[in-house]
Amino acid sequence: MALIYLVEDDADIREMETYALKSAGLSVASFAESTAFFAALKTELPDLVLLDIMLPGLDGMQVLKRLRADASTQTIPIIMVTAKTTEADKVRGLDSGADDYLTKPFGVMEMVSRCKALLRRAHRQSAVLAFDSIELDDARHCVTVDGREVELTFKEYGLLKYLLQNCGTAVTRDQLMGSVWGFAFTGETRTVDMHIKTLRKKLGEAGQLIETVRNVGYKIGGQA
Amino acid sequence: MALIYLVEDDADIREMETYALKSAGLSVASFAESTAFFAALKTELPDLVLLDIMLPGLDGMQVLKRLRADASTQTIPIIMVTAKTTEADKVRGLDSGADDYLTKPFGVMEMVSRCKALLRRAHRQSAVLAFDSIELDDARHCVTVDGREVELTFKEYGLLKYLLQNCGTAVTRDQLMGSVWGFAFTGETRTVDMHIKTLRKKLGEAGQLIETVRNVGYKIGGQA
DNA sequence: GACGGAACTGAAGAAATCATGAAAACAAAG
DNA sequence: CTTTGTTTTCATGATTTCTTCAGTTCCGTC
Numbered sequence: 326m327a328l329i330y331l332v333e334d335d336a337d338i339r340e341m342e343t344y345a346l347k348s349a350g351l352s353v354a355s356f357a358e359s360t361a362f363f364a365a366l367k368t369e370l371p372d373l374v375l376l377d378i379m380l381p382g383l384d385g386m387q388v389l390k391r392l393r394a395d396a397s398t399q400t401i402p403i404i405m406v407t408a409k410t411t412e413a414d415k416v417r418g419l420d421s422g423a424d425d426y427l428t429k430p431f432g433v434m435e436m437v438s439r440c441k442a443l444l445r446r447a448h449r450q451s452a453v454l455a456f457d458s459i460e461l462d463d464a465r466h467c468v469t470v471d472g473r474e475v476e477l478t479f480k481e482y483g484l485l486k487y488l489l490q491n492c493g494t495a496v497t498r499d500q501l502m503g504s505v506w507g508f509a510f511t512g513e514t515r516t517v518d519m520h521i522k523t524l525r526k527k528l529g530e531a532g533q534l535i536e537t538v539r540n541v542g543y544k545i546g547g548q549a
Numbered sequence: 550m551a552l553i554y555l556v557e558d559d560a561d562i563r564e565m566e567t568y569a570l571k572s573a574g575l576s577v578a579s580f581a582e583s584t585a586f587f588a589a590l591k592t593e594l595p596d597l598v599l600l601d602i603m604l605p606g607l608d609g610m611q612v613l614k615r616l617r618a619d620a621s622t623q624t625i626p627i628i629m630v631t632a633k634t635t636e637a638d639k640v641r642g643l644d645s646g647a648d649d650y651l652t653k654p655f656g657v658m659e660m661v662s663r664c665k666a667l668l669r670r671a672h673r674q675s676a677v678l679a680f681d682s683i684e685l686d687d688a689r690h691c692v693t694v695d696g697r698e699v700e701l702t703f704k705e706y707g708l709l710k711y712l713l714q715n716c717g718t719a720v721t722r723d724q725l726m727g728s729v730w731g732f733a734f735t736g737e738t739r740t741v742d743m744h745i746k747t748l749r750k751k752l753g754e755a756g757q758l759i760e761t762v763r764n765v766g767y768k769i770g771g772q773a
Numbered sequence: 774g775a776c777g778g779a780a781c782t783g784a785a786g787a788a789a790t791c792a793t794g795a796a797a798a799c800a801a802a803g
Numbered sequence: 804c805t806t807t808g809t810t811t812t813c814a815t816g817a818t819t820t821c822t823t824c825a826g827t828t829c830c831g832t833c
Contacts, residue, residue, distance in 0.1 A: 383574035386665060387550070396680040396716035397770045466719035466765055474771065478820060479764035516822055518780065539779065539830075702809060739791085740811055746792065763790065763819070 327444050328472070330371040331355040332362050332388065333406065334380050342375065345433035346440065359383040363391075366398060369472055373444055375436075376423075378407035389423060404439060406431075454489040456546045458531050461489055470531045480505055481524045484517075488535065488545040495544035517542075551668050554595040555579040556586050556612065557630065558604055562653075566599065569657035570664065583607040587615075590622060597668055599660075600647075602631035613647060626667040630655075678713040680770045682755050685713055694755045704729055705748045708741075712759065712769040719768040741766075 329351050333339040339355050346353045354371070356362040358381055374392065378385035385405060392398045405423040427436060454461040458471045461482075468475045468485065477485065483505035487496065498517045502508070521543060525532030535545050553575050557563040563579050570577045578595070580586040582605055598616065602609035609629060616622045629647040649663050678685040682695045685706075692699045692709065701709065707729035712720065722741045745767060749756030759769050 383550075387574040391550075394677065394679055396678050396713050399716075464718045465771070466762055466768070467771055480821070514822080515780085515824085519782090519822075522781065537780070704810070738812080742791065743793090743811075746794095761791070 326350065326352050327372040328352045328354070328369070329373045329375060329440065330362060330365065331375045332357075332359065332380065332385070333375070333377040334358060335377075341433065342436065345437055349437045349441070351440065359388050362388070370398065371401065373440055374401055374403045375440070376403055376405055378405055402444070404436075454486065454492075456489055456492050457534055459485075459489070459528065459534065459545075461486055470528055475527050477524070477527060480520050481527065484520055484524055488543065491544070492546040493544070495538040495541045497542040499542075501542065550574065550576050551596040552576045552578070552593070553597045553599060553664065554586060554589065555599045556583065556604065556609070557599070557601040558582060559601075565657065566660065569661055573661045573665070575661075575664065583612050586612070594622065595625065597664055598625055598627045599664070600627055600629055602629055628660075628663060628667065678710065678716075680713055680716055681758055683709075683713070683752065683758065683769075685710055694752055699751050701748070701751060704744050705751065708744055708748055712767065715768075716770040717768070719762040719765045721766040723766075725766065 329346055331339065331342055331346070331353055333342065333355065334357050336357070339357070343353045343355050354365060356365065360382070376385045376388055380388070383391075385407070389403060389405065392401065392403060402424045404427055406427045406429065408429045427439065452463050454463065460469045462468075463486070466482070468477055468482065484501060487501060487504045498514075501517050521535060525535055528534075535543055536547060538544055553570055555563065555566055555570070555577055557566065557579065558581050560581070563581070567577045567579050578589060580589065584606070600609050600612060604612070607615075609631070613627060613629065616625065616627060626648045628649040628651060630651045630653065632653045648667055651660055651663065678687065684693045686692075687710065690706070692701055692706065708725060711725060711728045722738075725741050745759060745761075749759055752758075759767055760771060761767055
């Protein structure tokens with residue numbers, strides 16, 4: 326699920342926006358000022374940032390600049406939110422590297438739509454395989470469960486990737502062998518079992534999502 | 550955060566300007582006359598200078614010329630501030646190399662806006678890739694860690710740049726080869742490893758930020 | 774409830790990958 | 804032509820990862 330960081334000093338507006346976004350099925354963490362926001366960035370990076378331009382302390386434009394300056398955050402989509410209405414302000418905001426610009430007062434539906442549009446665009450770029458709480462970002466070559474990063478070895482990663490690619494359908498050990506090991510190995514070996522075991526262990530709770538299909542192999546994500 | 554040096558002899562105006570700039574999230578150091586200002590320049594260079602044209606001792610125009618004469622300060626954006634209003638004065642100021650020109654009395658908001666605009670522009674010019682304590686200024690072709698400059702060879706620089714450009718995503722040795730060496734080399738070679746090693750060494754503590762992704766390659770800047 | 778096959782577990786040896794240091798090849802300057 | 808510095812290669816050792824094996828547990832069937 327997409328995570329959105331919302332930075333807005335007005336408590337009423339903040340709650341309204343949070344409610345609207347959550348209703349749309351998005352995860353939201355909101356901040357009244359930039360300090361807490363930057364602290365949160367060190368823990369987890371969001372998929373999108375909604376940034377009010379008028380903030381106490383470091384203002385929105387400064388925040389934007391800082392986000393664009395750091396390599397780890399510079400690709401995160403940012404929507405600026407402001408009461409200012411002049412054309413010049415919009416231009417300034419967009420010039421600074423914002424991806425979109427919302428002018429108060431705006432309808433929450435429009436806000437949600439724009440968020441989704443940006444998320445769609447960003448999502449296409451990085452092919453992310455996901456099921457339930459498990460996410461596999463192939464570009465970053467990293468796997469997260471509930472946002473927590475999980476360190477996997479090469480084969481474990483390959484297995485999980487293949488299972489997620491064939492989400493819902495059972496795959497045989499031979500298929501897994503062929504895909505991950507690169508050659509068709511047909512014979513008795515408990516090697517796959519072994520890696521599945523460590524994979525389940527590393528995934529913790531989510532490891533149970535990998536189901537055993539007797540006499541066939543494994544699958545991830547069948548019906549509940 | 551951007552650092553601004555403010556040179557203004559009138560204490561009231563100085564305080565007002567300092568307050569406005571700080572409210573906008575900028576760091577400000579103010580000076581009543583040029584001697585202290587030049588002394589400060591030897592310690593740390595600002596991102597922008599706000600310079601009153603009427604100063605006791607060395608006047609603003611002289612200060613401006615001196616800043617433009619020195620290689621270390623000639624690229625710093627400078628805004629001249631003056632009570633003079635004639636067109637001729639503005640032209641003189643701008644011709645001397647000032648980047649912008651403010652005429653008293655002026656609104657503090659306008660002053661802040663102009664400062665920000667200049668800072669933005671200056672920032673865009675120098676494409677700086679940054680992650681954590683590592684900064685790579687591509688325009689100046691120099692790398693700093695926690696502000697300390699690090700001498701890198703050509704290939705090391707190329708590697709670091711590519712890693713920073715793909716911050717968060719794992720890059721293969723082939724990709725690095727292709728990008729830094731300019732040709733697609735696929736085969737067994739520990740050359741990349743070697744350069745990564747020296748790169749890590751030169752970066753010191755920050756070298757650990759370059760993670761090795763087994764069976765894949767390297768990456769910089771995953772999640773904590 | 775017992776049986777047989779299938780899957781899981783743990784440990785230990787085998788294999789692969791990566792880091793390291795030293796030295797050779799190469800290029801650029803004095 | 805020497806000197807200096809950079810880049811590449813190679814061999815070694817450390818570490819991680821993979822595989823195998825044997826014993827145990829689980830599941831479906833009779």
